[in-house]
Amino acid sequence: MELSGFENEWEGLTSGEKTMFQKCVRIMLKKTFIVYDKGEEEKKEYFFISKHSDLFSRYLSPIGYDVLVDRDNKVIMFQNTVSAGESSKMQINRCNLSLADSIVLCVLFTIYSDRVRQGSLAESIIISITDLRFQFEKYKVQDRFEKKRELSETIKKLERYNLIEMNGKLGEADTKIKIFPSIQFALDANEFHLFAEQAEKRMFTKDLQSRDIDLENEDGEVFDDTDE
Template sequence: MTFTPEALLETTGLPEKARRDIPRVMNRLLGQTFLYQDSETDKDDYYFTHRHRPIFTTLLALAGFTLLHDDYHRIFQVVSDFSYCHQRFKLDESLMIVVLRKLYEEQVEQLSLAADPVVTIGEVREEYRTITGKERDLGVGQYEAILSRLRRLGLIEPLDGRSLDARDSEARLRLRGSVKMILPVQTAEEMEAWLRKYRAAEPSDEDSDGNTN
């Protein structure tokens, strides 16, 4: 038996067009980590993955990845089972993810929200100062670089048709459900453990890589 990608995909019993789409969608899942049902650019591939989820789960598992799904927010996430392909974040980026996760939980709990919570840039900056205990805030350029990366991951989304401007404290950000998936803590104690971990980091380690999954 000739072992080729085509031969392997033929065993799925899918139509030819679907078989051609599987490598592209798998590549997209691996490249962008999250796939959102409520995103116009993601929607078709989200539903394609959902329809053929057992196939994607099996093929990704062969490469050492796990396909996760948040049923409430309708988001797919691919997580590496080994350390080689984990997302790497600098210390300030990891701390910002913790900030967003904390704000997400507080907003949902206080306001009993059914939709994704919304916060301002000012609230993000204030919470960052609070949890890090730093006397000085990050610079505007640092904030924009960090938030831009997290936006590319899909964790946040600027509202009001605005671009991402860290100087505008009133600018609003939507916190996506993927914030919960990228940092899947379940209790306040787990959150505090994350904060203690990064508060204990030496200043010389601030440019070292962190890992959230």
């Protein structure tokens, strides 16, 4: 980092811009993603960081971060520039997801990707709770979220990082979830491939079980499909 370069550019900012810079740094350290489509305040933050992205990167580089601006998706994010072997302490800000968090993240990413492939031009994708639960059933993970509490906690965590936004309460029929484009940058590729492989195995197992059930009548007797 060229400290003198940062100081020179910093001194060129107005008092209001310095305040905005400090605010944006705190928000990014807390949320990781800034999403243009979230609201009016986020639009202001997006434009300000985009304009001064080099200044943000120079300021944050000593703690192992670079600031990336994806103008196609209108998302600003941190990139960790420290390799795992350099300093474990520098990795401490990374969020550890539970199994439930990872499952929901993968399912939401799948929904988002499918809608984009189908030609949706919206920057964010809006789904219902029913849509989400349908996908749980599709991937045979619905049993994991029979209790509303676990799903609610996961949604709150993903909201915290500007990946989604829920409008309404989880138990209400008209509740919607907005999936932000930032979700495509939050998912580790290896994690998603593992989820897809496990989901495929679950679907295959369930299919075999359903075929076994179809061969039995209501009394549990196996049908004889041979000619007498």
